[in-house]
Amino acid sequence: MPTKNIHIIVGARPNYMKAAPLYDELKLQPHFHASIIHTGQHYDQEMNKVFFDDLGLPKPQVYLGVGSGTHAFQTGTIMQEYEKILLDQRPDLVVVVGDVNSTIACALDAAKLHLPVAHVEAGLRSFDRTMPEEINRLLTDQISDFLFTTCEDADQNLKNEGIPESKIFLVGNVMIDSLLKFIERAKQSDALARLGLLKADAAVQPYALLTLHRPSNVDDPHTLVGILDALNTVSERIPLIFPIHPRTLKQVKAFALEDMIWHVDRPESIPLDLSPPKVITIPPLGYLDFLNLMAHAALVLTDSGGIQEETTILGIPCLTLRSNTERPITITEGTNYLVGSDPEKIVSQSFEILETGGKQGRLPKLWDGQAASRIVRILTEVL
Amino acid sequence: MPESKTKTTPKKIHLIVGARPNYMKAAPLYEELKKSPHFEITLVHTGQHYDEEMSGIFFQEFHLPKPQVYLGVGSGTHAEQTAKAMMRYEEVLIASRPDLVVVFGDVNSTLACALSAVKLHIPVSHVEAGLRSFDRTMPEEINRLLTDHISDYLFTTSTYDNSNLSREGISREKIHLVGNIMLDTLSRYLDKAKKSAILARLGLRVGGCIHPYALMTLHRVSNVDDRKVFSRILSGLDQAKQQLPILFPAHPRTVQRIKEFGLAEYFHVFDAAAEPLTLDEPEKIIIFPPQGYLDFTCLMAHAALVLTDSGGIQPETTFLGVPCLTLRENTEWTVTLEQGTNRLVGVDPDRIRGETQEILKSDRPSPQVPEFWDGRTAVRIGEIITRDKADA
Numbered sequence A: 001m002p003t004k005n006i007h008i009i010v011g012a013r014p015n016y017m018k019a020a021p022l023y024d025e026l027k028l029q030p031h032f033h034a035s036i037i038h039t040g041q042h043y044d045q046e047m048n049k050v051f052f053d054d055l056g057l058p059k060p061q062v063y064l065g066v067g068s069g070t071h072a073f074q075t076g077t078i079m080q081e082y083e084k085i086l087l088d089q090r091p092d093l094v095v096v097v098g099d100v101n102s103t104i105a106c107a108l109d110a111a112k113l114h115l116p117v118a119h120v121e122a123g124l125r126s127f128d129r130t131m132p133e134e135i136n137r138l139l140t141d142q143i144s145d146f147l148f149t150t151c152e153d154a155d156q157n158l159k160n161e162g163i164p165e166s167k168i169f170l171v172g173n174v175m176i177d178s179l180l181k182f183i184e185r186a187k188q189s190d191a192l193a194r195l196g197l198l199k200a201d202a203a204v205q206p207y208a209l210l211t212l213h214r215p216s217n218v219d220d221p222h223t224l225v226g227i228l229d230a231l232n233t234v235s236e237r238i239p240l241i242f243p244i245h246p247r248t249l250k251q252v253k254a255f256a257l258e259d260m261i262w263h264v265d266r267p268e269s270i271p272l273d274l275s276p277p278k279v280i281t282i283p284p285l286g287y288l289d290f291l292n293l294m295a296h297a298a299l300v301l302t303d304s305g306g307i308q309e310e311t312t313i314l315g316i317p318c319l320t321l322r323s324n325t326e327r328p329i330t331i332t333e334g335t336n337y338l339v340g341s342d343p344e345k346i347v348s349q350s351f352e353i354l355e356t357g358g359k360q361g362r363l364p365k366l367w368d369g370q371a372a373s374r375i376v377r378i379l380t381e382v383l
Numbered sequence B: 001m002p003e004s005k006t007k008t009t010p011k012k013i014h015l016i017v018g019a020r021p022n023y024m025k026a027a028p029l030y031e032e033l034k035k036s037p038h039f040e041i042t043l044v045h046t047g048q049h050y051d052e053e054m055s056g057i058f059f060q061e062f063h064l065p066k067p068q069v070y071l072g073v074g075s076g077t078h079a080e081q082t083a084k085a086m087m088r089y090e091e092v093l094i095a096s097r098p099d100l101v102v103v104f105g106d107v108n109s110t111l112a113c114a115l116s117a118v119k120l121h122i123p124v125s126h127v128e129a130g131l132r133s134f135d136r137t138m139p140e141e142i143n144r145l146l147t148d149h150i151s152d153y154l155f156t157t158s159t160y161d162n163s164n165l166s167r168e169g170i171s172r173e174k175i176h177l178v179g180n181i182m183l184d185t186l187s188r189y190l191d192k193a194k195k196s197a198i199l200a201r202l203g204l205r206v207g208g209c210i211h212p213y214a215l216m217t218l219h220r221v222s223n224v225d226d227r228k229v230f231s232r233i234l235s236g237l238d239q240a241k242q243q244l245p246i247l248f249p250a251h252p253r254t255v256q257r258i259k260e261f262g263l264a265e266y267f268h269v270f271d272a273a274a275e276p277l278t279l280d281e282p283e284k285i286i287i288f289p290p291q292g293y294l295d296f297t298c299l300m301a302h303a304a305l306v307l308t309d310s311g312g313i314q315p316e317t318t319f320l321g322v323p324c325l326t327l328r329e330n331t332e333w334t335v336t337l338e339q340g341t342n343r344l345v346g347v348d349p350d351r352i353r354g355e356t357q358e359i360l361k362s363d364r365p366s367p368q369v370p371e372f373w374d375g376r377t378a379v380r381i382g383e384i385i386t387r388d389k390a391d392a
Helices: A013-027 A045-055 A071-089 A101-112 A132-143 A152-160 A174-187 A221-234 A246-254 A287-296 A306-314 A343-356 A371-382 B020-034 B052-061 B078-096 B108-119 B139-150 B159-167 B182-194 B227-236 B252-260 B293-302 B313-320 B334-338 B349-361 B377-390
Strands: A004-010 A032-038 A093-097 A117-122 A146-149 A168-170 A208-210 A240-243 A279-282 A299-302 A318-320 A336-338 B011-017 B039-045 B100-104 B124-129 B153-156 B175-177 B214-217 B246-249 B267-269 B285-288 B305-308 B324-326 B342-344
Touching (some): A004 A101, A013 A045, A013 A117, A013 A174, A013 A371, A032 A371, A045 A174, A045 A287, A071 A101, A071 B078, A071 B108, A101 A132, A101 B078, A101 B139, A117 A132, A132 B139, A146 A152, A146 A371, A174 A287, A174 A306, A174 A371, A221 A240, A221 A246, A221 A343, A287 A306, A299 A306, A299 A343, A306 A336, A318 A343, B011 B108, B011 B377, B020 B039, B020 B124, B020 B182, B020 B377, B039 B078, B039 B377, B078 B108, B100 B108, B108 B139, B124 B377, B159 B175, B182 B377, B305 B313, B313 B324, B313 B334, B313 B342, B324 B349, B334 B342
Parallel strands (some): A117 A146, A208 A240, A240 A279, B011 B100, B214 B305, B246 B285, B324 B342
């Protein structure tokens, strides 16, 4: 059997934990040769390295270095740069994951050159076309040859869009592969101690964990003030730890809202003062550290996609600060609640969860750590 | 800024053109929307088709004004063209924030500008939506598919297009069957085109009589860049070319290919400026430079038979009632096969030969034109846009 060359595309942090298990599985097969292509859409080199090291990913074989910019700039630049690589290397398969600009850009390049495309995490729909990710997902799915889905509702979404069933493969959630593989190691990370979240008796100090980065939440000052206001109210009951996305910090500063957060640039050197009320922002964390914080949190508040799934697996209550989600299974089966950006709802739902512990979730089908091996088994058959 | 708009402020509409096949689609809509005081129309040319001179002629023929915005994208690979059009048009969008972006057809500019607009939450209209060849190796198919999935208004040419879009889960309220806008242009210019002197120049009009001829166009890479395929097409015409002259307006690039492939013996290269055409070389296919819209339409309207691998000529011949053989394995214009004069023959010599003979032997088909292919498509689109946008 001749070796098949496979490109795995990563562009931004949420892609890394989806690519890693797949890369590991492909490496085990002598008939596949996998390369990691990094578009450089996320360009914080230091943080990229922490994530790659945490996940055991190799240095990318190709780095396109597109950097930040508007959607058209990023998508266009990636398209031009990756097309050159494709013309030169002509891989047997291009694997794209998730829904970032790199996902659609590289899939479109490949489709135009008649190279097969596999989309991992296909079929997710928020039905909100104002989300750039929704556009990326929708278009990537239309031009992919193999659509690997995480759940049955994703399959249904794809069928509704006329995608033939023969292209759709329900394999489970590769991100959960990473989570299950690394959770024990993550729990040994010293992040809790480093951030002063352990009490004298080594018990964990109760805290809530927060992430917030979506343009719809952080680009409008009125919305952002409302959310921060609600978070400050929540922090009267429980300290909030907020690893802050650079774009969110930029907006907080731009709108002069620094007094609504307590920013600690080097939490390792200053023990965090957890006395309420406080929304404590710290620099972004690596994969293992963040996973550890998530696993021990009393409550997670987020507007991210992946965290809704990770909290469901960890059994941690999650409040999603969005008016819709492309991952409804985390609500119907998991521990997730959709609260939007309405301050009152954020506060009341948080308080309720802190009192009751939130709903008991169950694990969605096939979210068992075997998704990548299912994908590789299918690729072995079809390529 | 929406707040600064009063009721009388016209809504800004961008019409996007990138390559020649777009012009005859944009022209009728430009004229229609221009009439309305509710709209301020901007013609945006991406410059995807870089043949300035040729573009100039086409623009004049359709009475299109000089584009207010020219993006100068130029030629390049698919990714280069698409990326440059996306990036340059995004800058225009951010600066001028139109209320609606109208894209046409299926070129790279179509997808690029639609994608830039949708990411900025600006509504997109796709004119000629829902066409599907189901051949993903055609770059146009990818462009059509993706543009349709991000458009807010899908203006379709036939019920086949509507079915395609419905099958892809696109909601019914976005889909508007309005007919074929290209035929607005054709019906408007047909009489003028028929008066063109091209037939006389070619020596095909003698007095009131027109000498029967066939017309061929080939431009697809899969047909003209592959010697074997090209030869197969030519051998399929061996019988026909003894029966009537076959006219072949061809791009200089194709002429070059013919020489490289050693196929020159099949052709008579005709230079109208230097010589009058004599029809005493019946064995040869008559090759001459591409013609403008009116001259080409005249040639098409009077042909006994058209052979083509183009998209647009299939509906045009159906509209004209001229038999058409499409030298492709599939078509996005299913309606022209089911209701029109078109037949799909691929590049198999026996099929080309057989179908050609059948057409030449039989009477001209009585034209059956699909619903709404009546020259009033732009009016219908204008009504829908006015209804939704004028007072919005």
